[in-house]
Every structure is written in C-alpha cells, then in structure tokens.
Amino acid sequence: MKRLFISMLLLVLLFSPIPMSTEAASLPTVKITQATPVFFNSDKVAVFSKGATASITKESGKFYHTVIAGEDVKFSKQRAKTIKNSFGSFKGAYPVKAKTKGHVKIYSAPNGKGKEIGHIQPDLTIHMQREQKGFYPINFGGKTAYIQKKDIAVDPGIPVLMYHDLVQTKVGDNVSVLEVNKFAEQMAYLKKNGWTTISPRQMELWLKGKIKLPKKSVLITFDDGYDSTIDLAYPILKKHGLQATSFLITSRIDRPGMVSAENIAETADVFSYQNHTHAYHMFNSMTGLSYLQSESRFSIAADLEEANDHIEQIIGGGHKVTALAYPYGKYGPQTLLALHDTDISIAFTINEGNVHQGDNLLDLNRQRVHSDMTLKDFANKLNGM
Structure with missing residues (x-):
C-alpha cells in the first residue's frame, strides 16, 4: 500500500501543471x-x-x-x-x-x-x-x-509561538534574538491569564478531532537548540509550570553555544525535544534553495531519521519524535514524500498566523516573537488578531 501511495503521489507531482508565479x-x-x-x-x-x-x-x-x-x-x-x-x-x-x-x-x-x-x-x-x-x-x-x-x-485558533535565542542584553538587530526579560514578561502573562501549554502531539490529536483542548491553549516552540533555552528559558518555564517544545539541529548538539546531550536529558520534564533536521539546516549554494527543497526524498528521509534516532537515544524511556520544524520554514514535494517514510506526522512552517482545525498537519503556521513587540502585540497574536 505504501508503494502504491508513493507511486501515485510521484505521478501527480511529475505531471501536474506548475502554476505561474x-x-x-x-x-x-x-x-x-x-x-x-x-x-x-x-x-x-x-x-x-x-x-x-x-x-x-x-x-x-x-x-x-x-x-x-x-x-x-x-x-x-x-x-x-x-x-x-x-x-x-x-x-x-x-x-x-x-x-x-x-x-x-x-x-x-x-x-x-x-x-x-x-x-x-x-x-x-x-x-x-x-x-x-x-x-x-x-x-x-x-x-x-x-x-x-x-x-x-x-x-483565534491555537497560537504556536516561535522563539530562537535568548540573551540578557541584545546587541544588533537580529530578529531571532529576544531579551530574556521580555520572555519572562510574556511567560508571566500566560500564567496570569490562564493559558495552558500543550505539546505537538496534543495539537496533532486536536487537529484530527480526537481530543478537545482548553480554550486558551498555546504551543511554545524554540528552534535550533541554543544553550539559552537551558540557561535562561528553562528556569522561567519551570517557575510558571509551563511546557515548551525545542526543535533541535542534532548535528550541533554539544557544540559551543548549543545544548548538550546532558542538557537535553535533564530538561525533558519541561521541553518536548523534536526534529529540526540533523545536518540539513542549510541552503544549497548552487540553487539557492534549502536542502529540504533541493535534495532527494531518500536523502531527506535519511537526515530526518538520523535526527529522530539521535534525540530518542539521548532521552530514552520510549520517547518518540513525531514533529518537525522546517528549516527557514521551507520544504518541497520531495520533503512530503520523505515524511511519509518517517515517524514525523506534524510539521511547522514560519508562516504567520494561528493554527485552526482543518489546517494541513504538515503545513502549520507559527507566530514569531520578536523584540519590537509590546505585551499588547503579544496578546493580540495569542488571540489570532
């Protein structure tokens, strides 16, 4: 059946007309x-x-x-x-x-x-x-x-907040870097206003109509695996009883400035560790496309499986990786074929907006959180406004 599905999908991809930009x-x-x-x-x-x-x-x-x-x-x-x-x-x-x-x-x-x-x-x-x-x-x-x-x-749907790196004091204008005092203020807001943090698995079941979630549900995500998620984010989340998801580039684990395997094992009580590729978080210099847009289905599947295996071995206890954040939010048809060959069943882009029932499980929105946002802006994003 899997071979039949893949053959049919390949025919559709090969012979469907490409829309003009x-x-x-x-x-x-x-x-x-x-x-x-x-x-x-x-x-x-x-x-x-x-x-x-x-x-x-x-x-x-x-x-x-x-x-x-x-x-x-x-x-x-x-x-x-x-x-x-x-x-x-x-x-x-x-x-x-x-x-x-x-x-x-x-x-x-x-x-x-x-x-x-x-x-x-x-x-x-x-x-x-x-x-x-x-x-x-x-x-x-x-x-x-x-x-x-x-x-x-x-x-309003359900917001999926997207963070990357936290710092005590920000230098430069990198939108992926957020001051920790602003993150602390946002987490305190969630706690004070009755928001419930959920996991990617809970979101998947909700999208499939298999479970109900509280009206004020939010999925907090971090991309890349910076060590600031351990040093700065973890204590704040723990203090407020909040959960979060960390999408890891597993080839960078244990590198300077990134999380260590020991960090991951010790903080799995707060963080759900998921996939951000193993070594495919990069662009192809020949085509200008991300690796998840330019590489073959088989090489993408191999990379994703390597990331899954790495995380699951570190955490142990039957932990399963089922969620992916696309690098740069980009993917191609071959990525969707590759996902069919892995345990990944839910995937996130960087397209702005909340997630609603009926959305494609492999093309879900997120809300970027950045330094220029006020707390009112943050609240509006939570409420899909």
Whole structure:
C-alpha cells in the first residue's frame, strides 16, 4: 500500500501543471462594468461594485479568476473589460482568520476615506492582515482593500509561538534574538491569564478531532537548540509550570553555544525535544534553495531519521519524535514524500498566523516573537488578531 501511495503521489507531482508565479508575471487588470457576483465553485461569496478593478490570475471559459481573502474565485467576463496590464499581487501574510457576520462592505481605503468597492457574503471564512485602527486589510481582487472590525468575528485558533535565542542584553538587530526579560514578561502573562501549554502531539490529536483542548491553549516552540533555552528559558518555564517544545539541529548538539546531550536529558520534564533536521539546516549554494527543497526524498528521509534516532537515544524511556520544524520554514514535494517514510506526522512552517482545525498537519503556521513587540502585540497574536 505504501508503494502504491508513493507511486501515485510521484505521478501527480511529475505531471501536474506548475502554476505561474503571479508575482513575476504581468497580469491583466479589468474594470467591473456592472455590479458583479463572485463565486467560489458554485457558491456566491462576494460582489464587485460597478467601477471596481481586479487583477486576473487566469481565464476559464466564460469566467475571469481572481483572489479574494486567500481563495481562488471567479466572475463573469461579460461584466468586466480589460483596461491594462499590471503586476498584481496575491501573495503576502494573511495571518488573521475570521468569519463574516453579515454582508460585509469592502472599502478602497480605511477610516471612512475610501469608497465602497463591493461586499462579501455572510457566514464566510476569510483571511486578512492584522488590524489597523478598527479596519482589517484584505486582498480583494489582487489589491489591498479594507473591512471594518465590527463586521467580522475573529477565529483565534491555537497560537504556536516561535522563539530562537535568548540573551540578557541584545546587541544588533537580529530578529531571532529576544531579551530574556521580555520572555519572562510574556511567560508571566500566560500564567496570569490562564493559558495552558500543550505539546505537538496534543495539537496533532486536536487537529484530527480526537481530543478537545482548553480554550486558551498555546504551543511554545524554540528552534535550533541554543544553550539559552537551558540557561535562561528553562528556569522561567519551570517557575510558571509551563511546557515548551525545542526543535533541535542534532548535528550541533554539544557544540559551543548549543545544548548538550546532558542538557537535553535533564530538561525533558519541561521541553518536548523534536526534529529540526540533523545536518540539513542549510541552503544549497548552487540553487539557492534549502536542502529540504533541493535534495532527494531518500536523502531527506535519511537526515530526518538520523535526527529522530539521535534525540530518542539521548532521552530514552520510549520517547518518540513525531514533529518537525522546517528549516527557514521551507520544504518541497520531495520533503512530503520523505515524511511519509518517517515517524514525523506534524510539521511547522514560519508562516504567520494561528493554527485552526482543518489546517494541513504538515503545513502549520507559527507566530514569531520578536523584540519590537509590546505585551499588547503579544496578546493580540495569542488571540489570532
């Protein structure tokens, strides 16, 4: 059965058409000539007002295709005319997930300064950028538009906080380095406000609908395996009775500045130690791709298995490694094939946003925590805002 699955997946990967990047290609822009309903499959999801414009991703029969709130949608060609070519943008960070309360008006600018350019139907799930003074930016036909905060209900999901290295005093502007006093403040906030820390395994079971989790659940993660997770983070987590996950680059264990095997064994009461590759946390200098994008399925699987084995031998006691954080948040089709050959069953990117039921277990969001964040910013991320 496994061979059949792999053969079928390989055929799909080999013969599926590769989508053209909408960032690099010149896209036609159309102007809406009359109020136009917009459809996702056969369901009406929005309306473009007369005079609105939209960038087109493709054409199919009688329809133009564009993007609204992260979804591919279509509308009639008869209600629009091409006006120019432009470099439309459909990519970007849209970390906020919400549901529309009613017919939600779409504006060309926030704060009452823009005109109404359409609306979205009631009870739809949409993705947006973070709030800006009572308005949420949304991708509406390839350009940024705005909806009012009062018109949507945010789905908080579960936050996966991403940390790397902690320091007493920060020097430089490396976003992966956080002052320990800020980390202590954030952990105290979690404890005071009733947040429950969970493991990757609990998140996996929740995503599969096999368990329920407390409303305020959070997964705390550290990448790379810096010794600051032991010297600085561990005592703070222990003090507040919080758990965390440490994604290890196992080839760096026992190196200066990194965790030791002894550290790992001694702190497994607080940290769930998981996979961040063995030696594949690097870029291919020939292609500019990460190793998890450029190497073969078999070599990736071998590297991940080596990392799993290393961690499991250090901790012992039947500990199983089942979670992976992709280096740089990047992976390719061959990585997914490799995961099928390992015990890894849940994997995390660095894409912004919380995790929601229905998300792909091998493509989960995280929320980066950085020095410029206020405690209010931290609280907003926890709540998916």
